[in-house]
Amino acid sequence: MDVILFLIFAIVAVVCAINVVVQTHPISSAVSLIGVMGSLAILYLLLGAEFIAAAQVIVYAGAVMVLFVFVIMLLNAGAEVRRGRSLMVQLLGIPLLISFLGLVAWFVERIYPPTARVQFGGFTGGTPRAIGQALFTTYLLPFEVTSILILIAILGAIVLARKEID
Amino acid sequence: MGSFFVITVIKAAIVFAVLMTTLAYLQWVERKVIAHIQVRPGPYRVGPHGLLQPLADVIKLITKEDLVPSYVNKPLYLLAPFLAITMALLSISVIPFGPTIDVAGHRTWMQLTDLNIGVLFVLAVSSMGVYGIALGGWASNNKYALLGGLRSSAQMISYELPLSLAIAAPLLLSNTLSLRHLVGTQAGAIWHWNVFRGPFPQIFSFIIFLIAAFAETNRVPFDLPEAENELVAGFHTEYSSMKFASFFMAEYANMITVSCMATLLFLGGWSAPWPAEYGSNWVPTAIFALAGVLALYHGLHPARRRDRLTLPVFGIVFFGIAAIFQLAILQSWLLPLFWFCAKTGAILFAFMWVRGTLPRFRYDQLMGFTWKFLFPVAVLNLLVTAFLVALVG
Amino acid sequence: MMSAVPVYWFLMLSAVLFALGVAGFLFRRNIITVFMSIELMLNAVNLSFVTFSYQLKQVNGHLFTFFVMVVAAAEAAVGLAIILTVFKNRSTLNIDEVNSLKN
Numbered sequence: 001m002d003v004i005l006f007l008i009f010a011i012v013a014v015v016c017a018i019n020v021v022v023q024t025h026p027i028s029s030a031v032s033l034i035g036v037m038g039s040l041a042i043l044y045l046l047l048g049a050e051f052i053a054a055a056q057v058i059v060y061a062g063a064v065m066v067l068f069v070f071v072i073m074l075l076n077a078g079a080e081v082r083r084g085r086s087l088m089v090q091l092l093g094i095p096l097l098i099s100f101l102g103l104v105a106w107f108v109e110r111i112y113p114p115t116a117r118v119q120f121g122g123f124t125g126g127t128p129r130a131i132g133q134a135l136f137t138t139y140l141l142p143f144e145v146t147s148i149l150i151l152i153a154i155l156g157a158i159v160l161a162r163k164e165i166d
Numbered sequence: 167m168g169s170f171f172v173i174t175v176i177k178a179a180i181v182f183a184v185l186m187t188t189l190a191y192l193q194w195v196e197r198k199v200i201a202h203i204q205v206r207p208g209p210y211r212v213g214p215h216g217l218l219q220p221l222a223d224v225i226k227l228i229t230k231e232d233l234v235p236s237y238v239n240k241p242l243y244l245l246a247p248f249l250a251i252t253m254a255l256l257s258i259s260v261i262p263f264g265p266t267i268d269v270a271g272h273r274t275w276m277q278l279t280d281l282n283i284g285v286l287f288v289l290a291v292s293s294m295g296v297y298g299i300a301l302g303g304w305a306s307n308n309k310y311a312l313l314g315g316l317r318s319s320a321q322m323i324s325y326e327l328p329l330s331l332a333i334a335a336p337l338l339l340s341n342t343l344s345l346r347h348l349v350g351t352q353a354g355a356i357w358h359w360n361v362f363r364g365p366f367p368q369i370f371s372f373i374i375f376l377i378a379a380f381a382e383t384n385r386v387p388f389d390l391p392e393a394e395n396e397l398v399a400g401f402h403t404e405y406s407s408m409k410f411a412s413f414f415m416a417e418y419a420n421m422i423t424v425s426c427m428a429t430l431l432f433l434g435g436w437s438a439p440w441p442a443e444y445g446s447n448w449v450p451t452a453i454f455a456l457a458g459v460l461a462l463y464h465g466l467h468p469a470r471r472r473d474r475l476t477l478p479v480f481g482i483v484f485f486g487i488a489a490i491f492q493l494a495i496l497q498s499w500l501l502p503l504f505w506f507c508a509k510t511g512a513i514l515f516a517f518m519w520v521r522g523t524l525p526r527f528r529y530d531q532l533m534g535f536t537w538k539f540l541f542p543v544a545v546l547n548l549l550v551t552a553f554l555v556a557l558v559g
Numbered sequence: 560m561m562s563a564v565p566v567y568w569f570l571m572l573s574a575v576l577f578a579l580g581v582a583g584f585l586f587r588r589n590i591i592t593v594f595m596s597i598e599l600m601l602n603a604v605n606l607s608f609v610t611f612s613y614q615l616k617q618v619n620g621h622l623f624t625f626f627v628m629v630v631a632a633a634e635a636a637v638g639l640a641i642i643l644t645v646f647k648n649r650s651t652l653n654i655d656e657v658n659s660l661k662n
Contacts, residue, residue, distance in 0.1 A: 054286035062293025117563035153633035
């Protein structure tokens with residue numbers, strides 16, 4: 001059951017991620033990226049990270065990507081013009097990518113023996129309570145620093161979006 | 167394991183059927199309420215008091231020509247209504263309608279499934295709902311639809327903040343994210359409901375929640391994405407037949423969801439306003455009996471010739487319902503269900519009442535209202551609640 | 560044991576997504592798509608964090624993911640504001656044409 005769920009959503013994630021890269025129109029890429037994020041949220045649930053799964057959908061898919069879609073709609077961005085790539089890129093790009101991935105897979109398999117397995121319900125420490133506890137005790141300083149970061153980001157966005165800039 | 171599966175399938179079928187019927191009849195109720203606010207009878211021709219009007223509407227929408235304009239972005243154009251209706255219906259699956267119920271030796275909750283992050287799940291699913299509108303508006307390749315989609319994405323991002331903050335405050339009082347336990351912490355009496363409960367009654371966050379919910383569901387006075395006198399029909403201008411119906415149903419399903427959430431978060435879910443030993447069991451009987459008496463009185467009144475047959479029949483039906491509420495076997499689950507439906511229905515009525523009363527906001531007023539007023543008030547409310555909970559608890 | 564997924568499958572999925580993000584970042588010319596490829600890479604890293612958290616039975620990985628999400632949200636706000644300004648001044652989204660420092 002877990003294997004089937006993993007395979008379904010892993011394949012959806014990979015297909016959507018390929019779509020992000022190959023689609024020429026930004027809005028198609030954005031919709032595919034939402035697909036990646038949604039399937040990753042379900043994989044998080046499989047790993048027992050229920051709070052992170054909810055935050056993934058609320059923050060990433062529900063807020064960040066809405067912002068992207070909004071900007072694409074606002075700018076009415078058209079499809080990207082395809083440029084002819086050099087022959088070397090076309091010939092070497094995909095084999096290099098695949099060999100890089102094979103190398104990574106080999107390393108990962110060496111480090112993690114196949115006895116280490118993921119089962120739904122194997123880890124239940126990802127509840128909002130556990131995360132809140134860690135966030136406000138161990139990670140209090142990073143938490144406060146991120147709040148300042150967000151404040152700066154808001155100010156920066158407002159300054160950039162002002163009309164007088166030229 | 168097998169019985170669990172069967173029970174879940176049966177529950178899903180029941181919830182789906184009831185939800186679809188409610189969606190169809192909510193439209194009828196809304197037309198009737200607005201008609202009576204404007205002193206006219208509303209739908210009256212199809213069936214007694216227009217009761218078969220929803221059926222006629224459904225048949226009309228299904229049999230209409232399903233037009234796909236030639237210049238649209240086809241995949242997204244087809245995806246958008248599907249996305250809107252799926253996200254709208256999905257959140258119903260975690261909403262509890264009542265306590266446990268015993269059927270044929272099996273004890274089960276009146277809820278499809280309980281998540282320990284139920285509140286977050288509803289928030290997540292509803293935040294995905296904006297894509298249906300935004301993508302529909304963009305893919306239609308029409309300037310009015312695009313404007314409607316743009317407005318709606320900006321509006322829904324903006325109003326999601328006060329909505330989430332208003333939800334966070336009662337959660338501090340109840341100390342759980344599971345919708346089922348949320349009701350358990352408010353059981354007993356009306357002063358245990360989060361909206362009235364100490365140390366800080368959540369009346370402000372209830373009001374903020376309702377205002378933000380109006381905006382999230384694109385209802386009057388915040389229905390700028392489909393403002394018909396400036397944008398034709400907004401984001402669904404180019405949609406027809408069942409695709410249009412999907413958007414329409416999504417709006418009403420979202421209304422039901424936010425009303426259920428308001429009931430669960432602030433109004434104590436299915437718990438009665440005062441304990442049963444002081445006679446709260448008699449309230450549904452009294453209400454339905456009163457409705458029956460009123461219907462009989464008006465039906466037998468000589469001046470109302472049209473309703474001579476229908477209103478007395480309604481009256482008898484109401485008396486029958488009133489009698490059912492006194493059956494001891496059914497009371498254990500019928501009463502909680504009644505209170506849940508009554509509270510949700512009251513909020514839904516408020517939606518229609520506001521639609522019949524208030525004019526539409528201007529766009530800059532809409533944005534200024536949330537960023538300059540609603541959001542600061544929600545933050546302040548959350549801060550005060552957190553301080554008081556920390557001091558008292 | 561048949562019903563359990565090996566841990567390294569998750570890590571490989573994360574590596575594949577990261578590689579696709581890098582490919583998008585390098586090959587695409589639309590500034591918004593480049594930005595989305597960065598988000599894809601961040602998501603891939605998040606999956607690794609959560610998987611390690613499962614492997615070590617600790618909640619710390621979830622918190623790293625949480626911080627990455629917060630930073631990504633802040634980055635998206637500023638980044639999209641920059642994109643809006645660039646588009647306002649040059650009316651193009653092609654990163655090859657935003658080159659006034661070079662010429």
